Amino acid sequence: xxxxxxxxxxxxxxxxxxxxxxxxxxxxxxxxxxxxxxxxxxxxxxxxxxxxxxxxxxxxxxxxxxxxxxxxxxxxxxxxxxxxxxxxxxxxxxxxxxxxxxxxxxxxxxxxxxxxxxxxxxxxxxxxxxxxxxxxxxxxxxxxxxxxxxxxxxxxxxxxxxxxxxxxxxxxxxxxxxxxxxxxxxxxxxxxxxxxxxxxxxxxxxxxxxxxxxxxxxxxxxxxxxxxxxxxxxxxxxxxxxxxxxxxxxxxxxxxxxxxxxxxxxxxxxxxxxxxxxxxxxxxxxxxxxxxxxxxxxxxxxxxxxxxxxxxxxxxxxxxxxxxxxxxxxxxxxxxxxxxxxxxxxxxxxxxxxxxxxxxxxxxxxxxxxxx
Amino acid sequence: xxxxxxxxxxxxxxxxxxxxxxxxxxxxxxxxxxxxxxxxxxxxxxxxxxxxxxxxxxxxxxxxxxxxxxxxxxxxxxxxxxxxxxxxxxxxxxxxxxxxxxxxxxxxxxxxxxxxxxxxxxxxxxxxxxxxxxxxxxxxxxxxxxxxxxxxxxxxxxxxxxxxxxxxxxxxxxxxxxxxxxxxxxxxxxxxxxxxxxxxxxxxxxxxxxxxxxxxxxxxxxxxxxxxxxxxxxxxxxxxxxxxxxxxxxxxxxxxxxxxxxxxxxxxxxxxxxxxxxxxxxxxxxxxxxxxxxxxxxxxxxxxxxxxxxxxxxxxxxxxxxxxxxxxxxxxxxxxxxxxxxxxxxxxxxxxxxxxxxxxxxxxxxxxxxxx
Numbered sequence: 001x002x003x004x005x006x007x008x009x010x011x012x013x014x015x016x017x018x019x020x021x022x023x024x025x026x027x028x029x030x031x032x033x034x035x036x037x038x039x040x041x042x043x044x045x046x047x048x049x050x051x052x053x054x055x056x057x058x059x060x061x062x063x064x065x066x067x068x069x070x071x072x073x074x075x076x077x078x079x080x081x082x083x084x085x086x087x088x089x090x091x092x093x094x095x096x097x098x099x100x101x102x103x104x105x106x107x108x109x110x111x112x113x114x115x116x117x118x119x120x121x122x123x124x125x126x127x128x129x130x131x132x133x134x135x136x137x138x139x140x141x142x143x144x145x146x147x148x149x150x151x152x153x154x155x156x157x158x159x160x161x162x163x164x165x166x167x168x169x170x171x172x173x174x175x176x177x178x179x180x181x182x183x184x185x186x187x188x189x190x191x192x193x194x195x196x197x198x199x200x201x202x203x204x205x206x207x208x209x210x211x212x213x214x215x216x217x218x219x220x221x222x223x224x225x226x227x228x229x230x231x232x233x234x235x236x237x238x239x240x241x242x243x244x245x246x247x248x249x250x251x252x253x254x255x256x257x258x259x260x261x262x263x264x265x266x267x268x269x270x271x272x273x274x275x276x277x278x279x280x281x282x283x284x285x286x287x288x289x290x291x292x293x294x295x296x297x298x299x300x301x302x303x304x305x306x307x308x309x310x311x312x313x314x315x316x317x318x319x320x321x322x323x324x325x326x327x328x329x330x331x332x333x334x335x336x337x338x339x340x341x342x343x344x345x346x347x348x349x350x351x352x353x354x355x356x357x358x359x360x361x362x363x364x365x366x367x368x369x370x371x372x
Numbered sequence: 373x374x375x376x377x378x379x380x381x382x383x384x385x386x387x388x389x390x391x392x393x394x395x396x397x398x399x400x401x402x403x404x405x406x407x408x409x410x411x412x413x414x415x416x417x418x419x420x421x422x423x424x425x426x427x428x429x430x431x432x433x434x435x436x437x438x439x440x441x442x443x444x445x446x447x448x449x450x451x452x453x454x455x456x457x458x459x460x461x462x463x464x465x466x467x468x469x470x471x472x473x474x475x476x477x478x479x480x481x482x483x484x485x486x487x488x489x490x491x492x493x494x495x496x497x498x499x500x501x502x503x504x505x506x507x508x509x510x511x512x513x514x515x516x517x518x519x520x521x522x523x524x525x526x527x528x529x530x531x532x533x534x535x536x537x538x539x540x541x542x543x544x545x546x547x548x549x550x551x552x553x554x555x556x557x558x559x560x561x562x563x564x565x566x567x568x569x570x571x572x573x574x575x576x577x578x579x580x581x582x583x584x585x586x587x588x589x590x591x592x593x594x595x596x597x598x599x600x601x602x603x604x605x606x607x608x609x610x611x612x613x614x615x616x617x618x619x620x621x622x623x624x625x626x627x628x629x630x631x632x633x634x635x636x637x638x639x640x641x642x643x644x645x646x647x648x649x650x651x652x653x654x655x656x657x658x659x660x661x662x663x664x665x666x667x668x669x670x671x672x673x674x675x676x677x678x679x680x681x682x683x684x685x686x687x688x689x690x691x692x693x694x695x696x697x698x699x700x701x702x703x704x705x706x707x708x709x710x711x712x713x714x715x716x717x718x719x720x721x722x723x724x725x726x727x728x729x730x731x732x733x734x735x736x737x738x739x740x741x742x743x744x
Contacts (some may be wrong), residue, residue: 036468037475038457038582043671043691044700085726087411092725097406101718104485108710109716135737137534211412214553318417318706326414334690337482344481346473353464354457 006156013163017261017287020054025074026274035345036353048335049342055266055291063336066113067169068178068325069256069310070097070104073121073248074140075185076149080223082188084211098131100248101169103322107329112222120161121248135161136188141247144227148234148244155243155251170263176332177260177267179274181249187300190276192224192245194302196235198309205302238283246280254278261288268335270328271298274337275306282310295331296320376502378528385535389659407717408638408725423716427638427663432715435708438485439541440550441628442469442476445620446494446512447557448521452595454560456583457548457568462556463496470503479701485550492533493620507533510728515730516599520606520616527615527623534627544634547681548704549632549639551646552697553621559672562648564596564617565675568607569651570681577674582604610655618652625649633660641708642700643670647678654682667703668692
């Protein structure tokens, strides 16, 4: 008997994920069509409610309790000058999150969502900071233009950290789990993952991140190209790709997605970095797909490619590119509204409202055919 | 001295509306750029916050208190068979709103928004119904294929009813006023208004409304064409157009828009019908434009034309076509988040976070130029 490794634990987790029962879709559609509105008139709100209904196995879905898991980590690739911000900003921003000063604090509060802050690999000492989960696995990743960002074992361990946090959220009664991240340099990692998972060329998906100029974007694309070359021999399976080109927070968020699916909870995926994490999760564990709700379409060019690869349409398109879970927090409100609509509205019969079929019948009785 | 008419009162109201002070835009931009996020990284959220800041004349805008004014009325044109639902549904749905069973009840509750229900012209007796504003001006409009839907005086009176409700909302401390409507047949009125205000042909903007089939749409477009012909002599000014082709709830909502602007409050405009009302308001009172926030892009084809005419981009695009204020309620959450972001976030200086300029300076001091 060999010792149980993180990869073994990950395989067991993956095996526990099953798609939703498609039998709930027609039940959800029947409930939605019975409510006092023209059939289909709430468009994507109805689609979102029906998807949550399938996950929760009820025609009265709920999204009252919401939590964003925001994971922070650093990236060795910042040594290549891929960001206009210094690496210290990752740690400074985690402190800012803990003190309530960042955008995600305000957006989560507006959505009445909890916020779980996680140091999974920030370079620096945050051990004295209250109000965060201390789960640091390393002082950031290695520079992936010189070799893999992480070993497979470390990557699997980071996935398991995220999965555990999602399972804890489910145990706490959280209905929507959102993803968020902070990590200077992580659009470079997300771009490398996007290229490796989809086969697109670096220059076609590399964007400004936090604010590179055109020359900076070309340099960043070249860094991504070198990373793909240097690590080519390791990119043989999804876990190998995530380990070589990802980040600790990205692997952690892939774990949040897999853990949410394993716990049969909806996971609302933020923007580009979170989207790359979700794509990694789906390649590692295809059964996750039914549980994934992309929140918004990021202004980062690579995100469109990620969304196509996920095969899912986001809820919002607000030209945002901040991360932190800001898109997930905004989408929470829309998904909560969709669930309350489906659960709380009266049916035509309950409200005594005539529906289009009643109207057609009474027109036939009257011998008129005007109501088409 | 001639007696003071509704049109005189309307002219006085229009004269009280002034655009926002553009001097607040650079102040808003400076505040937004000082917050702990890359400049511009919250995209349209920053634009929305800046617009609210200009309306409220503060760099810490608020959108905590929200109210939807939902106006209901009937339309004589339903005699032409333009809707699959019978006219009774308008009254039945007002009862459903009052009893909390409709989509808007759930969406307003999710957004923590108040809901003011107004009978401004429902055909039928709602006088015993509690929880609504009784402001019935007529038992619906006249059939506008046989002459004007309303007289100019009645239309002006309906506008003033809406304006008064917006002013009351402002006096109550409401920061965001939303519009909503109910009226079987009112996509036909909105389509006629869209054609009259923009010059597009009926067939190019007529849609299914609550659920017409293709033959029904062609018949509805022909009805709109006849209405434009029959009333051609009355379509000489914006009030004449609104009176001839509008509805009591549409005129009332045009009044909500003008009243909101007169009270210096943001007005969040729902979908197609509300959009046509806002377009009428802007043509009657161009100074309103700075106060108008379109909430969503309706699936009704005419709405795209209305949005171009308004010159404003909606916040959401969720393929919805219900009305009632459902889009406005969803957009409330996004605009509230934008305001809380702008008002509540820490600045780089407050949080001790390095910004991109600091990084450039320290790179120069170190003699490196990597951070571009």
